Amino acid sequence: MYNFAYHRPRTLAEATQLLAANEDAKLLAGGQTFIPTLKQRLAQPSDLVDLSAIAELRGIREEGGGLTIGATTPHAEVAASEVVRRVVPALADLAETIGDTQVRNLGTLGGSISNNDPAADYPAGLVGLGATVRTSKREIAAEDFFTGMFETALAEDEIVTAVHFPKPEKAAYAKFPNPASRYAIVGVFVARTAGGVRVAVTGAGPCVFRARELENALSADFAPEAVEGVSVSADGLNEDIHASAEYRAHLIKVMAKRAVAAAG
Amino acid sequence: MAEKGIGAAVPRKEDHRFVTGHGRYTDDINLPNQTHAVFVRSPHAHARITRIDKESALAVPGVIAVFTGADAQADGLGSLICGWMVRSRDGSDMKAAPHPVLAVDRVRYVGDPVAVVIAETLQQARDGAEALEVEYEELPAVTSVDRAHDGPLVHDDVPNNLIYDWELGDAAAVDAAFAKAARVVTQEHVQNRLVPNALEPRAAIGSYDAGSEEFTLYLTSQNPHVHRLVMSAFVAVAPEHKLRVVAPDVGGGFGSKIFIYNEECVVTWASRKIGGRPVKWREERSEAFLCDCHGRDHVTKAELALDAEGNFLALRVTTKANLGAYMSTFSSAVPTYLYATLLAGQYRTPAIYANVRAYYTNTTPVDAYRGAGRPEASFLLETLIDKAAREMGIDRAEIRRRNFIPKDAFPYQTPVALTYDTGDYEATLDRALELADYKGFPARKAEAERRGKLRGIGISCYIEACGIAPSQVAISLGAGVGLWESARIRCTHTGKVQVLTGAHSHGQGHETTFSQLVAEKLGVPYEDVEVIHGDTASTPIGMGTYGSRSLAVGGEAIMRACDKIIAKGAKIAAHLLEASEADIEFEAGVFRVKGTDKQKTIQEVIFTAYVPASYPEGVEPGMDESAFFDPPNFTYPAGTYVCEVEVDPETGTVSIETFVAVDDFGRVINPMVVEGQVHGGLAQGIGQALLEGAVYDDSGQLLTGSYMDYCMPRADDLPSFEVHTSPGTPTATNSMGVKGCGEAGAIGAPAAVINALTDAIGQRVEMPATPERVWRAIRTSSMPQAAE
Numbered sequence A: 001m002y003n004f005a006y007h008r009p010r011t012l013a014e015a016t017q018l019l020a021a022n023e024d025a026k027l028l029a030g031g032q033t034f035i036p037t038l039k040q041r042l043a044q045p046s047d048l049v050d051l052s053a054i055a056e057l058r059g060i061r062e063e064g065g066g067l068t069i070g071a072t073t074p075h076a077e078v079a080a081s082e083v084v085r086r087v088v089p090a091l092a093d094l095a096e097t098i099g100d101t102q103v104r105n106l107g108t109l110g111g112s113i114s115n116n117d118p119a120a121d122y123p124a125g126l127v128g129l130g131a132t133v134r135t136s137k138r139e140i141a142a143e144d145f146f147t148g149m150f151e152t153a154l155a156e157d158e159i160v161t162a163v164h165f166p167k168p169e170k171a172a173y174a175k176f177p178n179p180a181s182r183y184a185i186v187g188v189f190v191a192r193t194a195g196g197v198r199v200a201v202t203g204a205g206p207c208v209f210r211a212r213e214l215e216n217a218l219s220a221d222f223a224p225e226a227v228e229g230v231s232v233s234a235d236g237l238n239e240d241i242h243a244s245a246e247y248r249a250h251l252i253k254v255m256a257k258r259a260v261a262a263a264g
Numbered sequence B: 001m002a003e004k005g006i007g008a009a010v011p012r013k014e015d016h017r018f019v020t021g022h023g024r025y026t027d028d029i030n031l032p033n034q035t036h037a038v039f040v041r042s043p044h045a046h047a048r049i050t051r052i053d054k055e056s057a058l059a060v061p062g063v064i065a066v067f068t069g070a071d072a073q074a075d076g077l078g079s080l081i082c083g084w085m086v087r088s089r090d091g092s093d094m095k096a097a098p099h100p101v102l103a104v105d106r107v108r109y110v111g112d113p114v115a116v117v118i119a120e121t122l123q124q125a126r127d128g129a130e131a132l133e134v135e136y137e138e139l140p141a142v143t144s145v146d147r148a149h150d151g152p153l154v155h156d157d158v159p160n161n162l163i164y165d166w167e168l169g170d171a172a173a174v175d176a177a178f179a180k181a182a183r184v185v186t187q188e189h190v191q192n193r194l195v196p197n198a199l200e201p202r203a204a205i206g207s208y209d210a211g212s213e214e215f216t217l218y219l220t221s222q223n224p225h226v227h228r229l230v231m232s233a234f235v236a237v238a239p240e241h242k243l244r245v246v247a248p249d250v251g252g253g254f255g256s257k258i259f260i261y262n263e264e265c266v267v268t269w270a271s272r273k274i275g276g277r278p279v280k281w282r283e284e285r286s287e288a289f290l291c292d293c294h295g296r297d298h299v300t301k302a303e304l305a306l307d308a309e310g311n312f313l314a315l316r317v318t319t320k321a322n323l324g325a326y327m328s329t330f331s332s333a334v335p336t337y338l339y340a341t342l343l344a345g346q347y348r349t350p351a352i353y354a355n356v357r358a359y360y361t362n363t364t365p366v367d368a369y370r371g372a373g374r375p376e377a378s379f380l381l382e383t384l385i386d387k388a389a390r391e392m393g394i395d396r397a398e399i400r401r402r403n404f405i406p407k408d409a410f411p412y413q414t415p416v417a418l419t420y421d422t423g424d425y426e427a428t429l430d431r432a433l434e435l436a437d438y439k440g441f442p443a444r445k446a447e448a449e450r451r452g453k454l455r456g457i458g459i460s461c462y463i464e465a466c467g468i469a470p471s472q473v474a475i476s477l478g479a480g481v482g483l484w485e486s487a488r489i490r491c492t493h494t495g496k497v498q499v500l501t502g503a504h505s506h507g508q509g510h511e512t513t514f515s516q517l518v519a520e521k522l523g524v525p526y527e528d529v530e531v532i533h534g535d536t537a538s539t540p541i542g543m544g545t546y547g548s549r550s551l552a553v554g555g556e557a558i559m560r561a562c563d564k565i566i567a568k569g570a571k572i573a574a575h576l577l578e579a580s581e582a583d584i585e586f587e588a589g590v591f592r593v594k595g596t597d598k599q600k601t602i603q604e605v606i607f608t609a610y611v612p613a614s615y616p617e618g619v620e621p622g623m624d625e626s627a628f629f630d631p632p633n634f635t636y637p638a639g640t641y642v643c644e645v646e647v648d649p650e651t652g653t654v655s656i657e658t659f660v661a662v663d664d665f666g667r668v669i670n671p672m673v674v675e676g677q678v679h680g681g682l683a684q685g686i687g688q689a690l691l692e693g694a695v696y697d698d699s700g701q702l703l704t705g706s707y708m709d710y711c712m713p714r715a716d717d718l719p720s721f722e723v724h725t726s727p728g729t730p731t732a733t734n735s736m737g738v739k740g741c742g743e744a745g746a747i748g749a750p751a752a753v754i755n756a757l758t759d760a761i762g763q764r765v766e767m768p769a770t771p772e773r774v775w776r777a778i779r780t781s782s783m784p785q786a787a788e
């Protein structure tokens, strides 16, 4: 780690101001990604703005029939939330699959989506449910938020404050974890919503994406068998020591099938 | 059996301090005025160092000194050594290239230490290390043992990177047996490279006292005296009598803390160079991945000749072993004397021949890792036998039974140098099959099939040679040291007993087990026994802990020192009781005149030895006895493991449903400690089979350099083990009848898992059998599939 100035603001306004005032200031949420990055000296921020004391950023509530989850809400809280279980149980299930107990107790929704790890789970949940990301400046549709590998639409001085999830008719998440990291080698979030069927895939490509062929097939028939006939291309999918692109393409189908079966 | 004596599952003494945070590891130690060291390591697998600009680091605030390989050389520091001479079949010595403590001119693997930066604080040492300018000219690298022979030279004077081309066994007899065989079964396989991953990373604090000219080294070591010996006799850091090595609590080793590494030599030397301030170093986990010696990494071809009934006639093995960029301390012995000598397994194969070629590559050095050679041998044999059974249509338990060394044939001389002590292989097999309900397997398979799962069962009958080693045998085979063990029993005025052992505990629970031994042997309360280990200043010279030797060798030294205590006590008791020494008997802590009620407790006798008011003539005061034990033979634990797996054919995921282990460890001192050792070994063996594997890219970068990519087994990857230790056949190699249990799990498990998987999907998959590998195998397998 290099030296930095540490701040723990109590309000969002204060945090925004600190971020704007210091050019190399960075936000700290659960620290599950950022602390290791600092320890390995891969980042050298002048200031660290810890979001954990800002009450308005944390918490889960029902809103407009759907859910609004504050940016600093840890994964464990989402997984254990009765509200989430009732309104979008698939999201609680997704949060339950993230990392291990320690990671879930500290890692946050805002940190996860701002980091946009290509193998993270939440991006699939957001895109699959057609969620809206709320920031200190604006609202951004999930699909526009995730722009590339570890890249988002966030500006340097912008803070994610919450995510709003509309309630789907049916939804489920199926994840094939990397045995080592337990991140997703492939994660597929399937939702039947008022606006149609959405299938969001994480882990398989450089960034979360919607699998249109699967969406088309499932729009016609929302059943596991409907997935069988679809061919998922391996083009452009990730390839590493854990899984080839071909295997990932195969897993997309298997996980989609399982998610549809679980959605019921 | 005393309540806390031999055979009792006494809770471990050491656990209280560990679980309450009172353990004292090297990194917990901070010496006054200490400085901090960070090593600058090669980012390249193979390169020439063209320039090092020390000034760049010395300019950083807080940096005290920067040392390079040239400095170490100029100061007369020698090379790290490989302490076991292996000769090629043409009679030539192995080609051990120099291994400087800091690289000189060339770097040979990613992580090779190039310089050390010493500063007031760790942060400043890091700043200095980051600022140090080192220029390299990259050279082509070779990482895989398959390409080593024709690859770029790692050491210019080692042609073909070939360290040795060694053989064992009777090639002519094997050829003759193959010529008349009804069936020959062949297999080529890879022994995946493993990273040991002890919970505690390595650490060292070197400290020089200019007044006494003594060096003290606190170190994560499995064998402090071996460290002292090599560091003084070969690396010339300090004279042996002026170097104290202390290995305090050590958080796991699995072999990786046996070896004498660069860093401990450098910090000890550097402390003197900077005027005597202590120099502390603790590796990062990512350094541990790069720099702690790895394990395994073989490519092997094995052929088994059988007659028409499935009797083994001969075995022929060709192995290429990757030893990495330099030869580590015991590296040469692992793929030779700890491997090929075990190729008879539990079977009476009459003729065996092995040829092993060891190579340098631009990778982390490879040395002993839990099991060391024996897992490689056991895996080879047990998977090959399964293949033979499948090809010949013989039941896999039956083919083993047909070839077992019968229980009345012990001691049994194998064709590969060893003489097995005792065993009843059929009994362990029978028990394991019964516990695993082998007969009921077809029904379970059918039930799994209805759920769309492929189920398989696998058997592995392993053997290992433990309790290394009879010194004369080891030395005649090339060992540079004897492998006896030492003990000293020091009784105090108040009848307490201090046990000083040359063995070292880094998780094995010696403080408990050795206390039980002594409590039972001397008849003193378990609580009155204290085990002291790990400090060359207080313990007798010993060879340390590895190769499941602590109890079989070190424990026996303790028993013999106790015998001397009892013998001396008998003299004193005879005097006090006014009887003849011949009439004194000793039992359960009491010296008694045979056939009378005249007696003295051992505490009374010990007190008399220190306060000799009335004392036998010619007997020295005090009660403090030492013993060294050199075993007449190895011990040979053996057992049968039965594993049942289920495979998800859609994803290739393997889950272990049940795992039964029946081990013959001879006599068991503490069944709970033994079970714990087996659990850990099984976890590592299952890790090797399904999860773990170090992967280098062609340029020599370690792709599995963190837990994000290197998969250590976790609790939820493992089933609830069923572990049994009887029926046992006590060894005659030591008076306790114990064989050793530390490595068995890691030795026997990989084949059990892979055989089960092969049974499930109809095809063997290389380790680690990752989901994608299994999925691909299923797609190409001819077996009927349950789903899809």
Ligand SMILES: Cc1cc2nc3c(=O)[nH]c(=O)nc-3n(C[C@H](O)[C@H](O)[C@H](O)COP(=O)(O)OP(=O)(O)OC[C@H]3O[C@@H](n4cnc5c(N)ncnc54)[C@H](O)[C@@H]3O)c2cc1C
Residues within 6 Å of the ligand: A026, A027, A028, A029, A030, A031, A032, A033, A034, A035, A051, A071, A072, A075, A097, A098, A099, A100, A103, A106, A107, A108, A109, A110, A111, A112, A113, A114, A115, A119, A120, A121, A122, A154, A158, A159, A160, A161, A181, A182, A183, A184
């Ligand atoms: C061992 C391990 C296993 C894991 N497994 C999984 C897994 O299976 N699936 C998965 O999805 N994830 C996994 N993670 C990631 C983890 O769940 C966290 O979500 C992730 O590390 C980031 O969240 P955080 O709250 O810790 O953010 P931090 O690490 O604190 O921050 C991450 C980045 O986001 C920025 N940031 C944080 N909050 C905000 C905000 N409100 N607005 C704008 N920018 C912000 C920070 O500046 C930083 O750049 C794992 C992590 C670890 C360490």
